Amino acid sequence: MERRNRANGKRGLKFLLPVLLSILLLMGFSSCAWFAKKEPATNPQAAYEEGMRLLEEKKYERSAEAFRKFKEDFPLSTYTPLAELRLADSLYFDKNYAEAIVLYEEFKKLHPVHPEIPYAIYQIGMCHFKQMLSIDRDQTVTEKALEQFRYVVENFPQSKYAPDAKTKMQLCQRHLADHEFSIGHFYYRMDHYRAALGRFEDIPKKYPDAGLEGKIKPLIEACRKKIAQEEKKQKEREEREAKKKKGP
Structure with a gap:
């Protein structure tokens, strides 16, 4: 009887081991994914300057992505209006003129007395000019x-x-x-x-x-x-x- 119980116990362990290994592996992947997640930037100036660096290096898709993320992370920052404008610039230089016009127009509506309003209007003109x-x-x-x-x-x-x-x-x-x-x-x-x-x-x-x-x-x-x-x-x-x- 005792031998039979030991045999059954061994069989149970054989079935449990793969299940336990699977659970441990899943936990390991989850923890890795959690640690891999990027924390949002905590310095708006540094985040803005990083976007500007990409824009100046003519990496327009990446700069657009950086300024979109900036808007999400720092919606109330003093840099946010400029980030909105630089996002439009990224699209303009990437020849996405229709999307750029929408963002320049949005900037005008959101910031009607901003010092960069003349630039936004000029850029709308340039978007049309480039499509003549x-x-x-x-x-x-x-x-x-x-x-x-x-x-x-x-x-x-x-x-x-x-x-x-x-x-x-x-x-x-x-x-x-x-x-x-x-x-x-x-x-x-x-x-x-x-x-x-x-x-x-x-x-x-x-x-x-x-x-x-x-x-x-x-x-x-x-x-x-x-x-x-x-x-x-x-x-x-x-x-x-x-x-x-x-x-x-």
Whole structure:
């Protein structure tokens, strides 16, 4: 009887040992995972500077990740507005323009009197500027870029971003003027002189600094001449028709 009990005890141990080993292994992995977890940073300045280091090294995905984590760890820090702006910058330099615009706009709403507001608006303009299409394509983004640069120039003329915003304004205006000119020239080549004239005459009104006056002036004169000739021919046709109706 005693031998049988010992045998049963040994069999029980054989079954228990794998179970105990599994439990110990699981506990070991859990404790390792717990120790492996990174504690949140306790120094906002150091965390911000680390994000800036990554941004300056052009590691934009990692800098974006660092600034997102900063926002989570230090939502009330004095560095948080700048971290929000640098997150937008990380996306901008990584050519994620649509996402960057959303974050710059969010910065404007959250911090309407922050000293970096001119920069945020300028950067929204740059996001649109970087997406401008050739003059034969839709120019919606060019118009949006022009709007943002104009806002900086008119509302923050003393800002350090105003001079470049003014330069970008002129580039946008020239691009839009070239777009209008290409449409006008197409109408001109198709003998639609009135439509062409309308486009050519609008360019100096809409974009006075585009510098296309010398190019447009002879075409405006040519359109007017062609229109006058068409009107004369039309009048002559009408007179002939009127004579036919009267008879001999």
